[in-house]
Amino acid sequence: MRRPLLPLLGRAWLALILVFLYAPILVMAAMSFNASPFYQLPFEFSTRWYADMAMNPQIIEASLRSVGIALATMVIATALGTAASIALFRYDFPGKRVLQVLLFPPIAIPWLITGTAMLIFFFAIGIGRGTPAVLIGHVALALPYVIVTVSARLSSFDVTLEEAARALGADAWTVLRRVTLPWIAPGIVAGALFAFAVSFDQFVVSYFLAEPGDSTLPVLIYTAIRKGFTPEINAISTIIITVSMGIMFLATRKSSFGGSR
Amino acid sequence: MSSVEVRNITKSFGRARALDDVSITFEDGGFFALLGPSGSGKTTLLRTIAGFSFPDTGTIRIGARNVEAVPVEKRDIGMMFQSYALFPNMSVADNVGFGLRVRRVGAAEERRRVAEALDLVQLGDKGGRMPHQLSGGQRQRVALARAIVTQPKVLLLDEPLSALDKTLRVDMQIELKRIQREVGITTIFVTHDQEEALTLSDRIGILRDGRIVQAGTPREVYDHPNSAFAATFLGEANWLPDAALEGLQLPGDRTRHRFAVRPEALTLTDGRPATGNALSARLEQRVFAGAMATCLVRVDGEPWKLVARDRDLPEMAPGSEVWVSWTPEDTLAVPREAAT
Amino acid sequence: MAEITAPEDRRRLVTLLSPAYLWLTLAVFLPLSAMLFFSFLTDLPQDAPDWGFTLENYLSFGESEVYATLLWKSLKLGVTVTFFCILIGYPCALVLARTIKGRARETLFLLVILPFWSNSLVRIFSWAIVLRGNGVLERGLEAVLPWDIRLNLMFTTHAVVIGLVHSYLPYVILTSYLALQAIDDDIVDAARSMGASTLTILRRLLLPLSLPGLLAGAVLVFVPVVGSFMEPRILGGRHGTYYGTVIEDQFVAVYNWPLGAALSFVLLAVVLLILGLSTPILRRART
Secondary structure, eight states, X not given: OOSOHHHHHHHHHHHHHHHHHHHHXXXXXXXXXXXXXXXXXXXXXXOHHHHHHHHOHHHHHHHHHHHHHHHHHHHHHHHHHHHHHHHHHHEEOTTHHHHHHTTHHHHHSOHHHHHHHHHHHHHHTTOOSSHHHHHHHHHHHHHHXXXXXXXXXXXXXXXXXXXXXXXXXXXXHHHIIIIXXXXXXXXXXXXXXXXXXXXXXXXXXXXXXXXXXXXXXXXXXXXXXXXXXOHHHHHHHHHHHHXXXXXXXXXXXXXXXXXXX | OOOEEEEEEEEEETTXXXXXXEEEEEOTTOEEXXXXXXTSSHHXXXXXXXXXXXXXXXXXXXXXXXXXXXXXXGSOEEEEOTTOOXXXXXXXXXXXXXXXXXXXXXXXXXXXXXXXXXHHTTOTTOTTSOGGGSOHHHHHXXXXXXXXXXXXXXXXXXXXXXXXXXXXXXXXXXXXHHHHHHXXXXXXXXXXXXXXXXXXXXXEEEEETTXXXXXXXXXXXXXXXXXXXXXXXXXXXXXXXXXXXXXOOOSSOTTTEEEEEOGGGOEEESSOOSSSEEEEEEEEEEEEETTEEEEEEEETTEEEEEEEEGGGSOOOOTTOEEEEEEOXXXXXXXXXXXXX | OEEOOSHHHHHHHHHHHHHHHHHHIIIIIHHHHHHHHXXXXXXXXXXOTTOOBOSXXXXXXXXXXXXXXXXXXXXXXXXXXXXXXXXHHHHHHHHHHHTOOHHHHHHHHHHHHTGGGSOHHHHHHHHHHHHSTTSHHHHHHHHHSSSOOOOOOTTSHHHHHHHHHHHHHHHHHHHHHHHHHTSOHHXXXXXXXXXXXXXXXXXXXXXXXXXXXXHHHHHHHHHHHHTOOHHHHHHHGGGOOOHHHHHXXXXXXXXXXXXXXXXXXXXXXXXXXXXXXXXXXXHHHHO
């Protein structure tokens, strides 16, 4: 190395940022194993809070609800989003640009606005609050992510493959099933994982749409934090962050979002 | 302007040896082509001379100054890239003036020299354009003007013409040669295109596996290749089968040399000619290409190629027995030990 | 890509597209329109039979200084957080994209953006544990430094800024990184061959060429921060009243939905204005 100072400084900066990003999460995880309910040091290992958490019916119920909603969101958003991506890729039609641009408001507009707007509208048309409302909202938020991810994969798809299959006598549905879908499968898997994560981590929209009695996990945590939190919340938070980071790790590996060209 | 002297340079990337004890001198004001297949180390050598990478051992001298430890921005070189590498956020004039501004020559001086350089490449009226508004050939010229405007000691060109289509490439070759002569700058030019190397340069270095195989004027290298690799990489060679050597006039000892003939040195006739070296052959195919024609023949089972003016060739059907002949002086004698 | 000509193509197109877009219409576009409508109502139709139209919800924004002050406070928070995200994140993207190569780069990039995809509420909560009085940060610093430390960071504006920067920093890194790594290495090499120093290359090439990415990142940070309410609530305590928290209150505490809708809509207008202003710059840079 000729001028080692600058690259060295750069690496040090990067290391500091990683500490900044991960330290609080690690502290939280460590504290979930600390016996003291007031986060007192010295550290004393205990799995007490995990046991407490497992005995807490509210947390269990909210966890199951969150996972259920996330799974349902994943299935619906992936199916609808994949279909839309294929149509947007395959056909040229007037208004296509508009449809593509319309994907951005759900991503770009603050969830506070989207969430309150959904609340007002769902009450006006009689859906009201509750799990169905939450599910409708989550699917809408996840759809753009699925469409963007699957479209990115599709853009590397060679259309002449479809034409070749057609020339060999395959009909449109056979081409879709045997040629197109296998090619975009990694994009679909990544999109599905994104959809799951968007729903599983979603707090704002769930907060406005969930019925106070049967909330999702993030809403439960928010309420608990505001009441003055207990280490049980640490325990479930640690589990949540492990699950969501694990899922996103898989998703970024599957899609080009990971930065590889 | 300065000469460039490279002495015993080695450079390894991990286990791979990109440059293996390379020594070569580039004379002041000369136009030197580095020619070789991909992976031969020619680009590594150019980038080492430029100062983008540093040799593991050896010395590089530009003019009177040893530069092997000097980073690129302090070497005072001009470089042109295969992708042109024009700055997309700057106008043509700002691109050309970049190096001058870095050197703080002053606004008036910068304007004058930018105008001069743009005139030299015949783009005097395009200073206000942005790079994306120019054609490929124009970008090429801007890149050239940008590389020489600072009057660097040496101009380094990394396959600068390979992105152009054929007719434009020929125009640019002529243009490049004219400008190089006018400016008189020492120029080192990397290419894998042998025709380009022959047309442009007054000296050629052929590289293979990180070594300089042969260096000399284009004519020297073409007429006296010192290895089978040099003979086939620069031009084409028809190798004389060992069994056919009997009775031929050869310019060297057959135990120490292999012999070859260039396609354009061969004559094709239907009867055996009276003088010179001749071998019987079978005509396999004749490919018409306007003024010239290429004939594929077989000599003792070896495929040979022959190029001649179409009108000089006798009319013969594929499969006919023919004779190929050449004057003995046109035989290339290639040392055997180097022939791999 | 095929032009739509045959009726069966048209049918297939509609079959593929309409479910997704109907869903988006039902769950996003109609609600946003409904919010505009509700913001002009005196009362909720389902609550009060004598509801009517009024401009009062918007007028109260102008009459009471509270809302304008809070919106201004939220905008300032957005500027502060965006500023720190750029200050911290852009050099990081620069290091990642221009000095680290190969597998190490991919892994580090993944590590940097991974937290961004994890639960933001939980991450904010983790800061509450770190920053609280006599918490991990103070105790940790006490262990290193000889004197008594009283940072008192928890329930301050600083805590809110730290939490938000932590939440949104990966956005700036992601977009800047993508813009920076798209810059051709030859361009930097060319500048160096002309004698440019690292600083000149940064100032005249890398920064201008990656500006669209940086700007996109800034917008992606600024917009949600202006609308944030959960982060100030958890980390800001008494100082945690912002425009977003006031909107939240209208829906979950005060139950004045028409006023909440009007406040939301003002925020939406601000957001759209910012997005609209930044679009031409982002688009121009793409050519």
